[in-house]
Amino acid sequence: MECNVECTNFHLKSTYFYNVNHLAHFYLAGEDPNLSIGNYIADHVKGNKKDNYSPEIKRGIEMHRSIDHYTDTHPLVRENVGHIKPILGRYSSIALDVIYDYFLANNWNQYSNQNLQEFSNNRYKLLESNYDTLPTNSQHFYHYMIRNNILFNYQFQDRLERVFFGMSTRTKFKSELHRGVEALLANHEVLEQNFSEFFNELKTEFANW
Numbered sequence: 001m002e003c004n005v006e007c008t009n010f011h012l013k014s015t016y017f018y019n020v021n022h023l024a025h026f027y028l029a030g031e032d033p034n035l036s037i038g039n040y041i042a043d044h045v046k047g048n049k050k051d052n053y054s055p056e057i058k059r060g061i062e063m064h065r066s067i068d069h070y071t072d073t074h075p076l077v078r079e080n081v082g083h084i085k086p087i088l089g090r091y092s093s094i095a096l097d098v099i100y101d102y103f104l105a106n107n108w109n110q111y112s113n114q115n116l117q118e119f120s121n122n123r124y125k126l127l128e129s130n131y132d133t134l135p136t137n138s139q140h141f142y143h144y145m146i147r148n149n150i151l152f153n154y155q156f157q158d159r160l161e162r163v164f165f166g167m168s169t170r171t172k173f174k175s176e177l178h179r180g181v182e183a184l185l186a187n188h189e190v191l192e193q194n195f196s197e198f199f200n201e202l203k204t205e206f207a208n209w
Helices: 022-029 033-044 047-052 055-072 075-106 116-129 136-148 157-168 177-186 188-205
Strands: none
Touching: 022 033, 022 055, 022 075, 022 116, 022 188, 033 055, 033 116, 033 136, 047 055, 055 075, 055 188, 075 157, 075 177, 075 188, 116 136, 157 177, 177 188
């Protein structure tokens, strides 16, 4: 999900914050390498800078932006933001991105026949083989992602604790992001139920991109 209007009004200092739901974007891109690369770099390619890339990668960038718009305007997503906002406040939409990758990782077998670690490794290798194509910020995040095995490890609550704590130290304004797991656990059932319904609709919407 892209940083929405509310979040944009309170800019985050770390560019990494625009890259918190890669697992979902990689999954929706399927096995098309260019769609995957485009989805990965999209948040670091602003406006018409997408025209600097091949038509195939540009299509992935556009797909990412469409996914973000669909997500940010979906009633079930807005409802879930409302559930966690009493705890997390203005950065709730960004926290929900992390939580959604958590749900996707924990329910991976419902969505894919491929082992999650194998899927993750394949995407890491894809980015490595196309490293020079990536914008600088995407290169930086790639190293962080590899070092922490992000795509695989978002399924674990202790990893989420670290992610949320790191995010909370990089906000321009005071935040409650360090309480992300608390917000997840306080609303787990309804968040997961809404995620499941939403993600099935999201899959259908972008199945033939």
